[in-house]
Amino acid sequence: MNRIDQNEILKSTYALNETINNKLFGLLTLFLSTHNIEEIQTNTTYRVDISDLSNQLQDLFYFGKDLRDYNNNEFWYFRLSKKWETIVKDLISDKKPNILDFSIFYFKNKRFEQLPNSKSLVKDIIDKLNISKSAIEIIFDLHYEDRDIKLSEVDFSNDDLLTAYKVKHNLTSDYETISFDSHFLVKSHPSELSRGPYIQTLYSGMAIQELVLLTKFDLDKYYPKSQRNISITNGLAKNIIFYGAPGTGKSHRINLIISDKLERTERVTFHPEYDYSSFVGGYKPTMLDNDIRYEFVPQAFTKIYVDAWNDLDNDFYLVIEEINRGNCAEIFGDIFQLLDRSNNYEITPSKELKDYLIKEFLDNDKTDGNKLILPPNLHILATMNTSDQSLFPMDSAFKRRWDWEYIPINYEFSDENNSSKFVVQISKIENFSWLSFIKSVNNVIKQNDNLGMDKCLGNYFLKPENDIIEIDTFINKAIFYLWNDVFKDEIEEHSIFKDSTTYEDFFPIRPNGIEKIKEILEILKVDISIIASE
Template sequence: MKLKSNYYNIMLKNYSELAQTLEEKIKSIDFWPEIKFDTTDKENLNELESIILVNDHSLQLKIKDNHVILPSQYILYAVSIKALALSVKQFLDAFEKLKTKFNTVEICEMIINKSLSFSTLDLDDYSKKIGPEIFFNPSFNLGAKSIVNKDKKGKYTLRGTADFFSSIILKPINIPQASSSILGSFIFNLCENIELYNYLERKFINKIPYIIKNDITKVFAREVFSFLYQYDNLNAIEDTIEKNKDSNFTSIKNDGISLTSIFKTSTELLNPTDLSFEDGRLRYFTEPLFINDNKFYYFSTEWTNGKERRLDLVSLKKLIDKFYPEFELTSEDSVHLLLSKRPEIISEEKSTTAKNIIFYGAPGTGKSHKIDTKIEDLDNHFFERVTFHPEFDNISFIGGYKPRSVKIKHEDEGGEYFETEIHYEFVSQSFTSIYERAWKDLDNPYYLVIEEINRGNCAEIFGEIFQLLDRTSKYTVSPSKELQEYLEGSFKDKNHLGIKNGLKLPKNLSILATMNTSDQSLFPMDSAFKRRWDWEYIPICYDPTDDFENKNESYYFEIDIEDGKKYSWIKFIEKINLNHINDNKSLGMDKCIGNYFIKPDIENTISLKPFINKVIFYLWNDVFKDEDNNVFEENSSYENFFPISKNGKKKIKELFDRIELNPIP
């Protein structure tokens, strides 16, 4: 049975019980986790006109004339109250049509006199009946302030629809008043962009502890179907819904799953008598669940749990498991729950934020350290680390046949003996090793770390598999015969997802690389390769903390020139970088010295010898050798700093004087 859209062919609903349930649910949740928006999330959210910028963990919006920031957790509020928000929006959409038939004064007077009627609108009878209740009945407006305002002169005006909407839907949410109107406006915009609202619900509903919770079996079952109706219009199970022989009743049937006479249908509104047994017991809920093909669908009250009756939660659980595998129906201590499963449970591939990222910047900025923070707590099993260089090739990266000595047993008249033979077998390298480990363990994140990626010939090293870096594509790569055979043996299954239709990066495998911008690569990266990576610049930090409030350890490094004076390392690189390198148009920031270009020998102290051998040598040989500069003396050479014990101290002090670096007081 095909069900029509539940939003554009609407039936207004009595959402008062839903609002009460939501209030209890939200109060019961103590922790709302932070969300990190990925690239797709950001692209979709930017469709809203009110959005200025989507950060990783927050939204920047312009509401009226105000610029505001919403934390990512507010998305979970929006998802939690989606059913309520859409229901209220449908009432107000109908009201907007009614406003075209009367002037503002007439509308205000009808609301005040409680004579407002939806009878002239193209709605079903039930919607016409309850439509005006949103303005009169506290169970519908949840005690919100009236939509009618009266000014000092006694003139009546109408509040903005979005404002009235916000005052209703935010009643169940206990948030500061200052934030409520902003969140309300945001949710109102979502209601006008149903596809985005649906996307956010499907993406983030798993962050909410539970969807539905109730200890009354029949009410729980009704709430489940009400949720599924707003979730996908029951599209997943539409082929299982069929009329009984008595066409006034409808059942759900599918391969051993049976929910008999779950709905009673009627083209007219039914009264409680029509919905009850002869003894007066209610057989169907008195308010229709939805309308379809001009028929009201009333939901059965005859639900049991574990008794194998015609309407039992055991059958409902089977239905959910088969047609809505993203959800789970369970019971704990007589309390029934509808939960959202984690993405890894419902998918053959774990849904993660795995990415390809190149961290780039000047030498010593902490690019490798940035990667280390992501993998430092992991066992070596979960990552592979490799360094590219000019001699590194595809076989070094993927793997290939290599000789191996094998002892072979032979027998003759004299008995058994062994001979060593050379056999060739495929030996996997870093990419293949982490590829197969990640595919075998989709519940955990894996990392391939590539140091100094621009020092190797990326086109030759990656070969055809560079196409796999395009994670948004369904493109797969056919492996070589030897790699195909190796992976089939490793996976022990020719139909394994990691090999079935070719190679494809699993969604739990990130590739993280570093690139030193000062290195002159022999093999420039082409644009097709570059665009398949996210690029993250690691800047030089001259402050005690970085942009993320992390402590800048290098801020406390000191240079000891062994004459009783010490100099600030951070001041040294600041003066060199900003006054002598960055100002030189032929050099630029690529040649700057990063925070961790050199490590202290003892605690935070950098000794004179390594300072001259590493820092001064770099500045002389790689930066200023062929440049006019004020760092080194004219007509001088690097040899002038040696021997260090005799000349080093003097030359370093003179250099510091030239760049106007004073000793630490």
């Protein structure tokens, strides 16, 4: 596996020096470090893991030998202004940075098994930036020659790149951080966020806040947006997908919203066999006076649709569990257009559905069933477990019609965090903290580029009675998930399972499983507590 050829990297680096500045590069790095499924939106708060951001900055701009290891479990938050695409023009010189040069610079440390082409590199960088097409067009020059990118025949270090860079610009400085402003090399390490040349420029000074607000606290906590309150009235109903790692409490989040509205809620779970007729309805055989006849039988969507239009004074909820496990294109069908509430889309229902709705809306002066449009009081809430590989991909047109709310893992030991009270019972006299375990194992998972946050264990992956997780449950569910779905194909260096451990090695649980669990706890540095005898 080889890196992109040194001359290709240097050529792109020199070109960027003439077209980009540290402030714009800092903003783009912030986007690249944002773990977000949906396109980054204005006036929405996003959370950035400081460890990820620091490592990203170091990988991009540090050309020395003294690599630093960051793992501080802290977060920063940012929000783009509504006019950021207009304001970002002020950060761009007369000549825009070329998108291919930016891509080559970004992927300069990546090792490729085969020749990459310019089109694939550009596509990858646009996907990673995750900003709108209009913003991409404002920031970058999108004209480039479509060609295969030459790979280096011999290995080289970033120090070699730095030496060539110094020769090019006649630099004598010993500094090892590249700058795209006038000085070319600077003393500050790029990952020193409060004084480094990239992120520091995004929160120092009032003017930058017209473009982006970057803070060390959750902006939504201190500056909440009214539309995030899901007790919505006056036509502010929304489609929201709550997503996160398994066991973070996505369904619990929805349960809190609908707890006193269960009689006005329909709940379904998507799966591979679920289809349009299961969701909306269709003709089915029914019995009437001992005769079999076919008639339209409404399903969850149609039922809640009718109920909401017939009672506009109250909120109604359609809850979809595991939305990514079904074929959304097939399940929603033409109803998909209705999800774009901002455009007040109307669609013509099928004849059988229209006939049913006309009958149901006979005395309704708000709608007649001839056209479908989502009622203003019908909220659609869904959950998505990011560790599950979607059997059917959601296209971008479907995804952009939803708001997305990330449900993070809570590592705080507090009375509010019930999972901090959970313990795993090893024996009559030994146990360990469930929260300490998931914090340590998730740290291992997050450090592995092949895995990522979506493989982490959530707080409520296991739901014990009386806060005690039996060792059998822990091995059969948590350990099986970690071995089979997370670490099975990872090398031992990056795994919690050492010495070619297989899942069968945990059985019988007593004593083999307990012995193996203690080995894992030692690797993760999770303490075992001795229960005091009464």
